Amino acid sequence: MGGGEGKERQYQVDIRLGNGAPEGSSEPLGALFAVLRKGRLMKRKDAMTTVGIDLGTSTTKLVVSRLRLANTAGHTRIPRIEIVDRQVVYRSPLYRTPLLNDSLIDMAGVGEILNAEYRRAGITFADIDTGAVIITGETATRDNAREVVMFLADRAGDFVVATAGPDLEGILAGKGSGALEWSKRMNRTVANVDIGGGTANIALFSRGEVRGTCTLAIGGRVIEFERGVVRRVSPVLKKWMQVTDMRLEPGWRVDHSVEMLCRISDRLAGCLAGVLHQRVGPPERELLVGHPPNWVEPPDAWMVSGGVGGMIAALLDGSRSASSCKELVIERAWAEDGFADMGLPLAYSLVHEQSFADLERIPAGETTRATVIGAGTQSMEISGATVHVEAGRLPLRNVPVMAFTYDPEGVPEEDLRQVLARGKQIYDPGGENPPLALAVRGLSGRHFSDLQEAAEVFSRVLGEDLPGGEPAVLIMDGDVGKAFGQCLSAAGLKSLVCIDQIQAGDGDYVDIGEPVMESGAVPVAVKTLVLDGPREVKKR
Known part of the structure; x- marks a missing residue:
């Protein structure tokens, strides 16, 4: 979401009375706001505290927000409660996602990060009304990923829990970057490409709906460096290089391999452009994570989010200068900031890849922090008749x-x-x-x-x-x-x-409780993941 677009976006709580309830009646509001939450009821509130926890391939982060609720329907109509404002009150720094080894997440390490960040944010578990835990990228494939997510979700509140496969990850990123809303507002088709450490997650949106997804093993950490030497080459990239007649091995000196590294970076950018245009040859096929592109209508615009998206934005706005891919490869090979990898060179290649020329480049409203900040109860209905x-x-x-x-x-x-x-x-x-x-x-x-x-x-x-x-x-x-x-x-x-008569869409989650009235009426809550946007952060 860019600029003024963020102000237009609201996350709706639509509460409707059952058939036969008099219009304008306020008596059911307390009951309608009561949501079964881990064996207890959440009382009606005008504001909610929500927490978003995101464990990605490269980074882990936490965001604390306040959601302000208001009845936007007026006193004489059926209440329509909307999230009319959200305020990010605390953002954690980006942490390197802690791992015990290549197959296990360090659960204790994640817990230490979150406990420390809760203290810095000035909140306790009891303060949290709702939230979301999303685990994405290569981290979602670790052997204990599901256990980690459930451990985090069980610690407080009514959390939406998702171990996001690449398709869901791409959709969430596209909502967070503003791509879905842009496609709806402009009545056009846009591809959001979320490029992190391990994957490029593509989600295609047309006129406000998801039209397709695809994921490629393209990311900043497909090649990693250490003190001027190639430290790691991802297994997928090794197979891809055999198809593309290129070679790179761990232990090679970067100053002797810089031209090959730039060739690899440029070719990866070309493969990404090819997939957006549904051109899937042998090189692109080697990079597929799951199914090939499954959209029918091609995009006419594209956005880039994720860590590499942030680097692209910096290159385009001049806040990060570079004269060549080689310059960036050499710089990153000796970097000591925890990101000695191909992220910046890949961003440079994507900026200069001519195969994107027929697509309009749309600035993402959010790049590195296009992430979940929580989940608000979006709608509830109690109605036996419907x-x-x-x-x-x-x-x-x-x-x-x-x-x-x-x-x-x-x-x-x-x-x-x-x-x-x-x-x-x-x-x-x-x-x-x-x-x-x-x-x-x-x-x-x-x-x-x-x-x-x-x-x-x-x-x-x-x-x-x-x-x-x-x-x-x-x-x-x-x-x-x-x-x-x-x-x-x-x-x-x-x-x-x-x-x-309930507004719900792609990416929402619905809870349906047991009957609460003799008529068989049931409480229904629709929850939407509330996504971060470019707003001012107020730290405590």
Whole structure:
């Protein structure tokens, strides 16, 4: 998000009364604000303290923020509570992510960092209302990654927990950089490329929705230096060099290898440009982490976030000068700042790569800190009339959301299959089959016969693609939840949760609690990851 764009962006808490509640009634607000949180209720608040913890390939960081809530609907209408302001009150410095070895995260080391930063921020676990723990990049593949995340999340508050595979990492980075919002505001297609230490995570956004993802093993730490010598070459890069007829070995002196290092840097930049244009030859294929680029509509613009994105921004605005790639390679080879690697040379190559010439370069609103700063409860509804639930299916917690727009003029069945496949790639890279919620748009205001036709499509596709035993969770954008739920049941989809009039989208998480009223009404909370933007930091 750049400049004024950050002020326009709000993170919404949409609280709606159940059918039959009088408009303007304030009595249910206290109940609606009560969210089941680790066995206790969170009372209604006008502000929340949220913490974001991000463990990446190269760095670990923590951000503490205050979210201010307000009813923006007025006193005579159904309350609409929005996060109208967020203030970063503390940022930790960037720490090198502590590792015991190549396969294990140093859990004690991470704990020491966080305990020290909590003290510096002037907060305790009891002060935290909500938050998010995201583990990304190569760190997410360590043997004890999941245990570390759960250990951190269990220590305080109602945390959204995500061990982000490369696809989810790319989407989160694209939201944090402002790419998703830019695509929505400009009605265009943009690729956000988040380049850190180990990977380049690409997420394509078109008109405010995720259209595709892809990840390449391109990052600053694919080659590392120590005292003027090549210390490490990543295994993926070694295989890639065989395909591209290049050679580099640990132990080689950088001053004797500088031309080869710049060739490697330039070729990596060219491969990245090729993937954005969906040109995937043998060199690009060697760099793929998972699936090839899966978008249909090519981007017409691109942003770069992550550590390398910050370096690109510095090169472009003149705050970091360099006359050549060779100059930067020699400088980094002798660096003692913890980042003696190819990050800066790669940034230089990306700035000068001609294959990007047909794409408009959009400055990212955030680069090195395009990170999660927490999670706010975004919406809640208690309504018996608009919820269809199979007995024994609740509660559901931290169910990720994918947006789907139903277009009867297109090929809705194929479109739905593609969205579900994308959701599995993003949220279930390990094949564990967790539930997935669909935020369905395009059915509001349609005739009942149209709903029946759509229900046949949904029932057919979801019946085939849903993980065994998991309910279909649908979040409707209009007042069609009850009617569409009935149509789905009639079409044969019995395991169903159908909610309406709630705003949710890609990257949100939904909690659905057990019934709280005799009518069978259930509390539903939609949580969004609140992403850092370029705002003033107030330190305590």
